[in-house]
Amino acid sequence: MKYLEYTPLDRINDSLSQVNLGERTIKGCLEAYSCKHTGTDKKLSLSLENEILDYLGKSSDTDSSSPGEYLYTSSRKTLIYLLLTLYHMYPDYDFSAVQAHQFFTEESWDCFKQIFDTYMFEASKEWLEANECPLLETLYKALDEVVKLAECEIYSYNAEADADPFLERGAIWSYHFFFYNRRLKRVVSFRFSCLSNLLGEGFPIDELSFEEDGDIFDGMDI
Numbered sequence: 001m002k003y004l005e006y007t008p009l010d011r012i013n014d015s016l017s018q019v020n021l022g023e024r025t026i027k028g029c030l031e032a033y034s035c036k037h038t039g040t041d042k043k044l045s046l047s048l049e050n051e052i053l054d055y056l057g058k059s060s061d062t063d064s065s066s067p068g069e070y071l072y073t074s075s076r077k078t079l080i081y082l083l084l085t086l087y088h089m090y091p092d093y094d095f096s097a098v099q100a101h102q103f104f105t106e107e108s109w110d111c112f113k114q115i116f117d118t119y120m121f122e123a124s125k126e127w128l129e130a131n132e133c134p135l136l137e138t139l140y141k142a143l144d145e146v147v148k149l150a151e152c153e154i155y156s157y158n159a160e161a162d163a164d165p166f167l168e169r170g171a172i173w174s175y176h177f178f179f180y181n182r183r184l185k186r187v188v189s190f191r192f193s194c195l196s197n198l199l200g201e202g203f204p205i206d207e208l209s210f211e212e213d214g215d216i217f218d219g220m221d222i
Helices: 007-016 041-060 073-089 109-119 121-128 135-147
Strands: 002-004 024-034 104-107 153-157 171-181 186-196
Touching: 007 024, 007 121, 007 135, 024 073, 024 121, 024 135, 041 073, 073 153, 073 171, 073 186, 104 109, 109 121, 109 135, 109 153, 109 171, 121 135, 135 171, 135 186
Parallel strands: none
Antiparallel strands: 002 024, 024 186, 104 153, 153 171, 171 186
16 A cells, blocks of 8 residues: 555645634544555555455354455455555554454445535535635545546445543544545545544543534524
């Protein structure tokens, strides 16, 4: 996997590096990678493949529930590319292929758009104060330039807290999406989150009462 530099992604990253909203801060980051093996990728890819095959072999010998679809041949390469991307983003974290396949879900653009419109509403307002083109439209154009969205598979990564190296202390919510183009052998990671600023002011995390997702945006003009 090789990190790819794209100016349109950098421009969005500069804007979303830290959107301060008073009691909370929204962060977002886009990273593009080529899926061509470099360095230790071949060894790591083989290790992940063997882990999956070993798991499938054991599953066939037991009465356990059927393994997830990502472990079978048609989707195994995709899963390994997504995991290699995570490894390059978080080199100190040890991802398990068997565990991680449970956290990936294939999504549609409409599903992503709905989540983005809801959770990045305030960040989008901040963006419009300095830019003419809406944030989502700018994001669409940038992603399309890198991975051709019409040809893309979109995946969300919804890990448990102990399997999510992206989850920061004080996180109110966080999302992680991957846009993968098989033909171009490229993948773009987009992670965005909302963090409480109250922790930095001496509020213990267990005394913070965050609202349910549906209540966070009460009173907003959506």
